[in-house]
Amino acid sequence: MLLRLPLRLSFWALVAGAKAHTKYVTRTTTTTAVAPKGTVQPSVNGPAPYRLQKPPLDTPWTDKVGTNPWPQYPRPQLRRDAWTSLNGIWTYQDAGKSTIVGDPPKLPLQQEVLIPSCIESGISGIQVMGVTHMWFATTFKVPEDWDQNKRVLLNFEAVDYEATVFLNGVNVGFHRGGYFRFSLDVTANVKQDGPNELAVFVYDPTDDVSIPQGKQTKRLSHIFYTPCSGIWQSVWLESVPDNYITQLDLTADMNGDVTAKVHTRDNGDAQVKILVRTADGVAVAAVFGPSNQKLGFGVKSPNLWSPESPTLYDVTVQIGEDTVNSYVGFRTISSGVVNGIQRPLLNGKFVFQFGPLDQGYWPDGLHLPPTLEAMVYDLELIKSLGMNMVRKHIKIEPDLFYEACDRLGLLVIQDMPSMRVFGDRPPTNEEQAEFERQLELMIEEHKSYTSIITWVIYNEGWGQRRDYHPEFAITERIRQLDPTRLVNAVTGWHDNGAGDFLDNHHYADPQCGTPFYSLPSSPYDPKRIGFQGEFGGLGHRPADENLWPVAEAVRDINQTYEMHADTNSYNYRAHVLLELLRQQIELFACSGAVYTQTTDVEGEVNGFVTYDRRVIRVNVEQWKADVQALYDTAAKRG
Template sequence: MDGPAKGPDAINALPQLPLAKEVRIPSCIESGISGIMTMGVTHMWFGTTFTIPPHWKDGRRVLLNFEAVDYEATVYVNGANVGFNRGGFSHFTLDITKHVVPNKINQLHVFVFDPTDDQSIPQGKQTKRLSHIFYTPCTGIWQTVWLETVPKNYVTGLDLSADMNGIVTGIVYSHNNSSTPIEISVTNSKGDIVAIHRHVSDQLFKFTVASPQLWSPESPTLYNIAVTMGSDRVESYTGFRTISTGVVNGVKRPLLNGKFVFLFGPLDQGYWPDGIYTPPTYEAMIYDLQVIKRLGMNLVRKHIKVEPALFYHACDVLGLLVMQDMPSMRVYTNARPTNSEQAEFERQLEVMVNQHKNYPSIFTWVIYNEGWGQITDYHPEFHLTDRIRQLDPTRLINSVTGWHDHGAGDYHDNHHYAEPQCGTPFHSLPSTPYDPKRIGFQGEFGGIGHRPADANLWPIPDAVNTINQTYELHGTIESYHYRAHVLLELLRQQVEQYACSGAVYTQTTDVEGEVNGLLTYDRRVLRINETQWKEDIKALYAAAKKRAS
């Protein structure tokens, strides 16, 4: 890495390799695992060299894949500009065939620009001005980069969905965008091929698998999918499940495979003390999910961040429903987005949906959180809800979680700390009264905290000094355990008496100065009383079942 570069004009002069600092990729440059822990850089260069085998160019294409770069990336291969991407959470692929040389050293440069909250962009909780609930930013190539070789006409994408009736629907996209013959095979967990379908690329296909085992949190059954198009073959997977809404015993409910599913899980922010946005290892990432599953929860709300693909794969395998937030716009002044900023937000929202709609675990899309970056002099959430339904009619939409709710989407979503107000006949501003035409949901509650031992704290004085801003801070762990039980019991009563269909508890882990996680930030201490929580969570599901019967 070489940076900070001297403003945007630095892009006009590619620096000589090797660059000044060695940085580990993938990583946020602000993180420990990057090896440099550099703060406050807006413009920077990354560079490396690579070679390719000679047969890679024998009538084939060479592709360069970036899983995510925050925020803008301009990519050069051997001095030639090969592509540009804007958006810190989206993957992109560049065809570099014309610019690479076999059996020789090739040069790769990436110029990165990341304004964080100096501009109103989709950045989530990242900030250059640290505060209690806004955290260290992530800049740079924070997800994986890799090369591959493919045929001249190759599979560029696959849209795929499978419902509870065994109907598989999708499109195979080809580089040539022409009707090329394809074959799709479906294989069960035993390795048996249960369906073969022949069709053509770039056109909608539909076929049926007889009597599939359905995907659910209790039984997360997955089927392998193989697509063959000429000499190209790609492999994927799917789960057979149907997500919908319905009235059950007089209450609007979320349905999975035609049955009411009570949704309960934590607000999951995906921050790491050593990696910021980037998990230090795969095992570390899935540990959080395994704890959630072990406690008996069936949901994780991925909070205004989009994770690496392996996160969603793990949720598919473990059986965790995902409520996926769109990363919020929030310039540090919280100013109203301009028309061009709003247009870019909407474009990136579509990219997020299109790039993640194949994961069976994703249950709901969330557009706005607590009004951050939400225009209120008109109500864009209505046309955005309609647009998402066009892109993905198979899921629910939580148009507004928290406040500034004007009736859009499938959920009426209340935020209230610490006590829940889930589908109840009472509410507190700025939330709105429960709307019985939509699903009653507690998008955030809880948030009670207890200061851990210094060894488990984020050792930044500015963060430590904000601990007293915790929604409800307890002086003893016994008091904390008592209060957590009381809150879950209050939620159980609301599930039993009113129209509560699910809730999100804040939160999976501590994050920097926030000390209200089930786990400490370093994941070394499980703060909660695990036995009590398991009993309380079982009671929630039992109350939901009783209320719906």
């Protein structure tokens, strides 16, 4: 059964029903004409103008990107009113192989580029591979109505991989790590009453050194994909008072106990006011206390967050002249023995976790979806199949992804992006330390999102040291940083007993918490949770119009774990595999499973939907029934 784009579900209604400070801020966008690949040329009269390049494969949202992309407020758990987006048309030029960051070149640069984007993508207007050193630049004005006595923050949501930032010719900051936000206080360098020149030097060594890069590669192969270089998430300005909130940590459990820590610029103990309200505005808690210290308080009989009822509470935090708006969900993630079996628990009950491996790649934007609507489409598709979980596979998404999961009610298993896997050389001590530093960044930036339930350290041993077992110490460090979630130390194999899970990968049929297993996985460990981290992977070659037409990808299609001639065969086999999984839930110690995967990705043609998101491959009613059977069987065991 082949279905075209399904009806939209509930996410936009959820957003529309939220308070003003939890709504998405949108602006008018323009539709951009598509230029054939390679037609953009430098001009002696100025930068070559931006034109959307024709990607190898587009999506229904490609021509809706316009020149004002991603206008939404980028950090939904730390919202302020005074902000402005710097997304849009910048200029770009290849910096050659220079490893020395000198003075910025004269602006404008050679070619216009759309920010945010990956320069390898059609949406960027560049669509080029193999560039490791590059410049990006723009000019901007500070909004006239901003208080000139306040501080100005320049925020980047993600730059892959290293960024050196210049404002009006002055080096104002450096950041390393392709998936993480950073903020620069540019008050001393910004012109409040005139144009400002912003230039960013980016270095992205994908494959050249061992860095956290996930599935990115310049050496395209079946399960490794086109890389992403450059400023690939939003850039924006924010006006803040002299002492402002830099981070807000919020946890709320099933008993109504809330823990909050309000981090501030001065690291002092200024008075903080925290107000918690229901979605319809009823205040349920008002708390006062010092900043930069953990504050504990209670909410009586809260409505709990779960996939069936993703209730969220609005939170307002005030310190001096600074006010931020956020939200929180009440829920508890833990592990416990239920009828003699170690289980993952949500709000004290065994909830079977089932959902897809979600890689988050797009044929037009690569790492970045073309629009927010496109990103939410994938999540709504998962939810429409009756699934309650998504495994975000060795990639970290924009914060709006996690807010969408919070609002839709999707449990998130969050992987740490793996280090490069080419060759047999293990990471050096310095590379290992950098990996662990960035893993801590991932946790610090995302630990207040209600939907995230598990942190994953290593996937199938990629970038995992073998001369000792670092996952034990890393697991303990994660528990110190975030004691509210579970840790899956090693998903797949090379398991040495660390973490809360014994996580098996097996294609196509599952081996979940069973007394049998296939190498290189490990036998079930009754002291930990039996979990199927990956299975399925059934393939079906779509019509050419829905296929990523890149030679390396087409060449490797038959490496897909199990190929099917048509969707009838595909869905028949899926039913068989889900029945096997149901039996393993009934007979053994299976507590959750991840099916591969949400969408096709380049040469992997095993998604619920094709890579262009135009054709749904799964028989929706059959899958909904089979998924519900998993939950029903697990309920009998719980």
